[in-house]
Amino acid sequence: MGAIVSTARDPQAAPSSKAGCSACYRRLWKRSSSIRRALHHGHLADAAHELGYNWTVMGKVVSGDRRGREIGFPTLNIVLDPGAEPFRGIYAVKVRDTAIRGGVHWPGAGYFGDRPTFGTGGTFVEVYLIGFSGDLYDRTLLIEFVDLIRPDRRFASIAELTEQMRKDCLEVTSRLERHGDESGLDASPLGRLQRAGQL
Numbered sequence: 001m002g003a004i005v006s007t008a009r010d011p012q013a014a015p016s017s018k019a020g021c022s023a024c025y026r027r028l029w030k031r032s033s034s035i036r037r038a039l040h041h042g043h044l045a046d047a048a049h050e051l052g053y054n055w056t057v058m059g060k061v062v063s064g065d066r067r068g069r070e071i072g073f074p075t076l077n078i079v080l081d082p083g084a085e086p087f088r089g090i091y092a093v094k095v096r097d098t099a100i101r102g103g104v105h106w107p108g109a110g111y112f113g114d115r116p117t118f119g120t121g122g123t124f125v126e127v128y129l130i131g132f133s134g135d136l137y138d139r140t141l142l143i144e145f146v147d148l149i150r151p152d153r154r155f156a157s158i159a160e161l162t163e164q165m166r167k168d169c170l171e172v173t174s175r176l177e178r179h180g181d182e183s184g185l186d187a188s189p190l191g192r193l194q195r196a197g198q199l
């Protein structure tokens with residue numbers, strides 16, 4: 001998966017022969033760090049403001065433990081590159097298939113966390129596509145993180161978790177409906193391109 005965030009290295013490692021370049025490099029590194037920090041704390045709007053578009057990851061769909069099917073929420077499991085460490089929680093996301101051109105996207109409830117209810121270990125990126133039925137296994141998807149819904153947490157039973165997931169999906173739908181007008185990203189060319197499904 002490629003996180004669409006610049007990945008500048010430590011400014012100490014920057015070439016020092018050209019003072020101008022080194023200053024640019026430091027600025028880029030500082031900006032990249034502040035975006036990462038915002039994502040790590042779940043401040044998606046701050047990250048989007050700096051980027052000019054919603055933070056987006058790209059990754060391939062792989063098979064999971066298939067527990068989601070049993071509990072009524074089949075999710076797409078996405079391989080995540082090391083390095084991207086967003087806040088552990090549930091997000092309103094828009095999902096696009098890189099093989100489909102144009103503005104087609106599906107609304108989704110995104111998850112980034114370690115499934116504390118099951119104690120399986122490991123960190124996962126998953127998406128439940130709302131109102132979608134189809135097979136996207138092995139496809140490469142773009143996942144646009146639009147809004148944070150709530151933090152990840154441990155539930156005492158699977159019934160409690162699934163009840164909460166149902167509420168999450170309702171909240172996702174209403175946040176995605178509201179978001180278009182409130183984000184302010186239309187002021188940025190990249191924000192406009194993303195909204196048109198061309199980014």
Ligand SMILES: Cc1cc2nc3c(=O)[nH]c(=O)nc-3n(C[C@H](O)[C@H](O)[C@H](O)COP(=O)(O)O)c2cc1C
Nearest residue numbers: 064065066067068109111115116117128152153168
């Ligand atoms: C909208 C949503 C909310 C979730 N919330 C939690 C949560 O709060 N705690 C948790 O342990 N797992 C949470 N999960 C992850 C589920 O535990 C996971 O989807 C389930 O174990 C099925 O995974 P599998 O189909 O890959 O086996 C959430 C997943 C989704 C899609």
